Amino acid sequence: MGTVKALVKKAKKGDEEAFISLITQYEDVLYRTASRLLNNEEDVADAMQDAIISAYEKLHTLKNDEYFNTWICKILINKCNNFLNKRKSTSMINELLLPENRSDGYQKIELEDALNSLNEVYRMALILYYIVGLNIKEMSEFLTEPEGTIKSRLSRAKSILRNTYYKSEEVMAYEK
8 A cells, every 4th residue: 555655645746647557557446436336438537537637636635645536436426426417317236246157138137127126325335345355344434333333234234135036056155
């Protein structure tokens, strides 16, 4: 994490190359997060662009340099939510936690339906944990909720999916 902290410090001093390096490091995470929340590639690209511009303009407001990832993901999620609210569309989540050895199209649809049936707080917990890659503490700070609440949401979301949709499957058997 030392390199992230150093790059953020340089970027805060106006080093554009340092900011570009930071974005490049987190580009895949940002893309996966936006694509799980939005319906089409154009919206994903627009949300990412808006988030990056906002991050660049507001970089001076980042208090703890080592939390750049969490901070920019929060900006991106807010941008995605703005797109969803404007278009009044539902979020479509694809392939979240789908076992790698399964490529059946029907299972993808089933998983998408299962995830979309979850309450928003459970779905967001799964996205932040498994897609964005935040740990429980970072999620707690990000969502301004106690760590126990976050753990219980993750556990409850996995339990709902397991009991409702995947009774005989070993979905989400792995942990970070």
